[in-house]
Amino acid sequence: MGEEIKGDFEPKIVGFTCNWCTYAAADLAGTSRKKYPPNSRIIRLMCSARLDPMFVLKALLNGADGVFFSGCHPGECHYIKGNFYARRRIAALRTILQQFGLDDRFKSYWISASEGEKFANTMKTQSEEVKKLGPSPFRGKIL
Amino acid sequence: MKGAELNSEDLEGALKGLLGKGVVDCLVMPHRAGKNVSYMLVKDADKIESPASAIFAPSFSVNAANLIKGWTIKEKVGILAKPCEIRAAIELIKLKQMEKESVLLITVDCAGAYTNQVYAEHYADIGDEVDSAKIKELEGKGITIRESCAICENKLAAVGDIIIAKGAGGNVVVAGLTDMGVDALSALELSLEDKDLERAAEKEKIAAEAKAKLDALPQMGSVEALEEFLQDCIVCKNCRDMCPVCYCKECFFELPLGKPTGGDLLNLAELRGAIGLPPGQLFYHMTRVYHVSTTCVGCGACEDACPKDIPLTRFYPVITKKVQDIFEYVPGKDVEEPLPFTAYEEEELEDKLR
Numbered sequence: 001m002g003e004e005i006k007g008d009f010e011p012k013i014v015g016f017t018c019n020w021c022t023y024a025a026a027d028l029a030g031t032s033r034k035k036y037p038p039n040s041r042i043i044r045l046m047c048s049a050r051l052d053p054m055f056v057l058k059a060l061l062n063g064a065d066g067v068f069f070s071g072c073h074p075g076e077c078h079y080i081k082g083n084f085y086a087r088r089r090i091a092a093l094r095t096i097l098q099q100f101g102l103d104d105r106f107k108s109y110w111i112s113a114s115e116g117e118k119f120a121n122t123m124k125t126q127s128e129e130v131k132k133l134g135p136s137p138f139r140g141k142i143l
Numbered sequence: 144m145k146g147a148e149l150n151s152e153d154l155e156g157a158l159k160g161l162l163g164k165g166v167v168d169c170l171v172m173p174h175r176a177g178k179n180v181s182y183m184l185v186k187d188a189d190k191i192e193s194p195a196s197a198i199f200a201p202s203f204s205v206n207a208a209n210l211i212k213g214w215t216i217k218e219k220v221g222i223l224a225k226p227c228e229i230r231a232a233i234e235l236i237k238l239k240q241m242e243k244e245s246v247l248l249i250t251v252d253c254a255g256a257y258t259n260q261v262y263a264e265h266y267a268d269i270g271d272e273v274d275s276a277k278i279k280e281l282e283g284k285g286i287t288i289r290e291s292c293a294i295c296e297n298k299l300a301a302v303g304d305i306i307i308a309k310g311a312g313g314n315v316v317v318a319g320l321t322d323m324g325v326d327a328l329s330a331l332e333l334s335l336e337d338k339d340l341e342r343a344a345e346k347e348k349i350a351a352e353a354k355a356k357l358d359a360l361p362q363m364g365s366v367e368a369l370e371e372f373l374q375d376c377i378v379c380k381n382c383r384d385m386c387p388v389c390y391c392k393e394c395f396f397e398l399p400l401g402k403p404t405g406g407d408l409l410n411l412a413e414l415r416g417a418i419g420l421p422p423g424q425l426f427y428h429m430t431r432v433y434h435v436s437t438t439c440v441g442c443g444a445c446e447d448a449c450p451k452d453i454p455l456t457r458f459y460p461v462i463t464k465k466v467q468d469i470f471e472y473v474p475g476k477d478v479e480e481p482l483p484f485t486a487y488e489e490e491e492l493e494d495k496l497r
């Protein structure tokens with residue numbers, strides 16, 4: 001790990017997505033053959049509210065160049081209000097990450113099950129953005 | 144507000160009365176221990192001697208809320224402590240770590256506190272109590288209050304069931320803020336009258352001074368700065384143990400995933416080539432700061448507890464304040480206000496999602 005030059009490396013991105021929306025959107029993007037970069041490893045959660053901010057911290061500290069989270073649009077959570085709670089947690093986490101310049105490496109989206117195209121485009125933009133940021137500051141470090 | 148002005152003798156009588164008249168079954172409060180003060184748990188009212196010399200003493204030992212956290216007793220506990228400690232107790236009530244009805248919270252005015260060590264060493268200079276002018280004067284001699292106190296906006300007693308505010312000429316004003324507090328004072332047979340402690344201007348001045356101190360603290364800003372800040376941390380977790388609002392019975396960092404040993408560590412080392420020991424410095428603090436992000440009362444007990452002298456006030460209270468600001472939440476201000484993570488508004492915070 002760790003020797004790649006900024007802008008010229010394949011970022012590793014860890015994504016946490018809700019089963020009922022974004023995970024299905026990723027599926028839809030796949031079945032409808034929308035192209036997007038293969039940098040993301042997606043981990044399925046049953047709801048936004050299952051996103052423990054520790055997951056994001058752990059991924060970042062283990063050297064993920066980017067981390068994203070994506071759930072159902074507010075008001076459309078399968079369990080009614082999971083994403084309202086998640087939004088508060090994410091806001092707190094983001095505020096903490098900002099203190100160390102890590103904010104840009106964490107993205108959060110709302111992508112519904114029918115938004116396969118949005119998913120593919122989001123993955124594309126994100127991959128480009130993380131490429132621009134360069135490798136994670138934690139890569140290769142003895143932590 | 145219903146209250147009464149008391150001299151130090153009457154104050155002693157009133158505190159003794161809390162026990163003597165059965166308002167509380169026991170009382171946690173500071174007592175003089177030579178040049179220092181520490182907490183005691185009192186059952187016998189006669190053990191309360193010249194409380195005025197101890198309750199305002201600008202010395203911080205532990206956060207008193209941490210001392211009574213998680214007690215499962217049916218007796219009623221009175222707790223007399225500084226604002227940050229009572230605010231922590233109020234957060235613990237909201238976190239269901241104690242029952243609101245089972246505690247009588249008594250807050251004293253605070254001007255800022257020294258560490259126990261500094262206080263004992265300079266007791267001759269500091270004395271039994273200080274005000275902001277005295278703190279400035281001592282600062283000139285190199286005797287400084289704790290950094291968490293320098294940036295503390297909530298020094299005036301304003302929360303809990305009863306407040307004990309400093310009055311004129313060595314007197315105090317005791318006032319009830321809640322029904323429970325007023326009932327307690329009535330049981331003491333104090334002649335209560337309407338007390339309006341006009342302290343808005345003082346409060347503003349304290350807040351402005353605290354903010355100026357906070358703004359003057361160095362900002363971390365980068366991962367490198369964070370790593371440097373924490374490089375001496377031995378992950379002893381004293382900062383967690385002394386933190387009043389870190390309350391999990393089973394902390395993640397005591398479980399195998401959070402505290403890997405042996406083969407698990409070898410696997411991690413294999414994965415990354417090498418890992419730091421003891422493991423999890425950054426993960427522990429980043430997680431803990433998130434966990435206390437809305438409830439940290441900025442008491443600085445974590446910094447006091449650190450054997451490696453890491454200035455944790457520059458991490459915990461400084462960062463958590465930023466989180467609390469986005470929710471416009473002041474921990475311990477109002478026992479009825481929901482914890483930010485247990486509430487939401489349908490339309491909010493979209494600017495934090497990107």
Ligand code: SF4
Pocket residue numbers: 203225226227228253254255256291292293295296297298441442443
């Ligand atoms: S943090 Fe505030 S309330 Fe607590 S001891 Fe310091 S000045 Fe007093």
Ligand code: SF4
Pocket residue numbers: 291382385386387388389435438439440441442443444445446459460
């Ligand atoms: S994190 Fe530190 S400052 Fe905040 S409540 Fe806990 S001990 Fe006090």
Ligand code: SF4
Pocket residue numbers: 375376377378379380381382383448449450451452453455
């Ligand atoms: S008390 Fe100090 S050394 Fe111990 S875990 Fe906390 S920061 Fe690290």
Ligand code: FES
Pocket residue numbers: 018019020021046047048049071072076077078079080081082083
């Ligand atoms: S089910 Fe998708 S956010 Fe709750």
